[in-house]
Amino acid sequence: MANDTFDLVVIGGGPGGYVCAIRAAQLGLSVACVEKRGALGGTCLNVGCIPSKALLHDSELYETTREGLAGHGVKVADVTLDLGAMMKRKDKVVTMLTRGIEGLFRKNKVEYVKGTARFAGKREIAAALTDGGERVLSAANVVIATGSESMPLRGVATDEKTIVTSTGALALAKVPKHMVVVGAGFIGLELGSVWRRLGAEVTVVEFLDRIVPSMDGELATQFQRLLERQGIAFRLGTKLTGAKTTRAGASLTLEPAAGGKAETLKADVVLVAIGRRPHTAGLGLEAVGVALDEAGRVAIDSHFRTNVEGIHAIGDVVAGPMLAHKAEDEGLAVAEIIAGQAGHVNYDVIPGVVYTMPEVAMVGRGEDELKAAGVAYAVGKFPFLANSRGRTNGATDGFVKILADAETDRVLGVHIIGSDAGEMIAEAAMAMEFGASAEDIARTCHAHPTLSEAVREAALAVAGRAIHI
């Protein structure tokens, strides 16, 4: 008979939940994690970060092989796509990783409860088990880590075949001739890139006048140009007023955002990627009195505590950037807090990455944000065109931009468009975590020849003394 009393019950086994569970177990707490999906890893591992990165990598390989090798002296002929094999590999990667988390749970003695959780009392979780029956868990502490779901577009019903969310877009049976992506955010642009590379014509419809609203304006402009050069068509300032499936695919009604003449656009597949919303349905939060905020997220204080003692919440279900690593950091912090230590997340240094090619990565604040806040700043920019490694690899798109406080030289934001931006941003995040000045980055030795030298040159450029440009 399994024990039903735990120091900590985590609801949700995504990046926030499973990391929290493992950390708490490391700190000596008895932990149970309830997950209803049938696999651990949450949205990220199952229908988010991991499958999309696998497809992004493989689709990039496909496009490079087809079109990118001739200039490098490699001749190829008859490059064909085996979508089924690509999807199979993606699925295998996902399975290996989700099983890996199960292994980590076993190693750390975290009890994995397969079922749907609901609050039966303030410290009681009733889990409707996937295999049947119910199990009531008694918890000294609870962490809600139920994550988020795709935001539906009013008036547009998704069927995950023709009109899809990201979940469906990761598993299409065949390459659509014309894919319309609604929403020019991280997810839409990444998945749009995947299918464009695999042969689809891609149109991105976006309500705002710019893509990726959270990105530094200059970067967004450059990024859009690069994507357009790759063949993605943008309809900005446009809203979708209706979508219906037809025999051939889908028929969309578009209108200018401010209102005006409607037009029809036909597509084989429509990806609705306008954002995500917190997932709290069915948890029974009202019954125990856990309050939500104005956006429907679980309301927490700076220590991840809800208004009910003993109940905490982290990840996509609370406010903040909906990023897996943000959820992970919060999971670590809340586990440490529950174990009686100090736990802290530095929200000023959370990097964001768009895994297109080139990648876009950013940490800290953008120029628009600094201007709005009235902060005097200096800018240092360096293009990969002038970076030797970018040249040797033929990866000359993009640049590094560093923003530093005009008075103290403290680095306030780093923004990169480039082939390895997602990896390079780690150096920037580390520097910012230690309050580095642009000069500190400039005076740190960077290996040659690497793309990272562009970071150093951008740092030098802040003081107007880049060497290589």
Next chain:
Amino acid sequence: MNVEIKVPALGESIVEATVAQWFKSAGETVAADEPLVELETDKVTLEVPAPAGGRLAEVRAKTGENVEVGAILGVIEEGAVGKPAAAASKAEAKTESTPPPAPVEPPPPPAMPLSPAVRKLVAEHGLDPAAIPGTGKDGRLLKGDVLKAIEAKAAAAAPPSAPTSTPTPTPTPTPAGPRPEAAREERVRMTRLRKRIAERLKEAQNTAAILTTFNEVDMSAVIALRKTYRDAFEKKHGVRLGFMSFFVKAAIAAAREIPAVNAEIDGDDLVYKNYYHIGVAVSSPQGLVVPVIRDADRLDFAGIEKAIGDYAAKAREGKLAIEDLMGGTFTISNGGIFGSLLSTPILNPPQAAILGMHKIQERPMVVDGRIEARPMMYLALSYDHRIIDGREAVTFLVRVKECIEDPQRLVLDI
């Protein structure tokens, strides 16, 4: 049986010492009471004798380590001669249950590595990174912090080449970054004693309201007296008749009339002392030390001179004990031996006053309307104005002057 060598009581308010030197090494035979190890404190250097004879089985506190009172410096295997040390001990009367760890004080925390920009700035501007408040992670110095400090220095128009010093004493300030003229400089670490003296001097200045009043004294009477009775004095008492005994006696006579000079502040109270422990400042190789002549009012001239002589010898040999320096109520300093004509001595806290003697110099003085060459000495009395008011200070010094200029007053207590 194993006998522990413990750090002895070091005197009031002294809680730790540095191991300066071991006279014996592990394995050597030691005799009971034989000096084993030299400890250095803020005030003195003292020797710790072997508590028992035998073999020095273990040296636990190494040279240079800081140790607390009661810490175990080493272990002697009693009665043993050249035998291998036994690990276990028969803990009977000796308390071995929880021996305090020998080096108790952790080394000062290593200074945080400075970031490249910070390194450059402190080097170029000759700044002491330890003196700049750091606002970075874990208190690290950020470039902005250093820029601010440079700006503040420029605003205060301080000379940029000198490292800025902190207004309050810091426990272990780290040295400034590379100095521009480092090749032509010699760097010597301050001894513990010097550091402690520095701290106490600043403490004195920061606490008391120190003023100095001056007077001058005609030494001819004392000089004549010494000339007349020098040999007889030395023959009878075996010690030379110096000037100090006169000044000690004069100071005590004056202090009897002006009790505030022999008082101290304790919390909200003024404590007037009815005993006279007179500190006589002597110079030692380690710096200035002030051994105290206890109940100097009960000593005669010879007794005072003997006491001073003994202390001077001990000071020269670095053998002053902590007790020798404790409990003074008044201090007499003599800069004259180095040639000082006039100075403003600093108080020896918690004392209320200090008398400064100076060089005796022949000067033309007006005596009964005529100019005569007289051997004159300037006297300075630095005093804590919180305890002693101006009238009292001046009167005290006048009384000292009167007693020196006419030693018969000391005989008659006038």
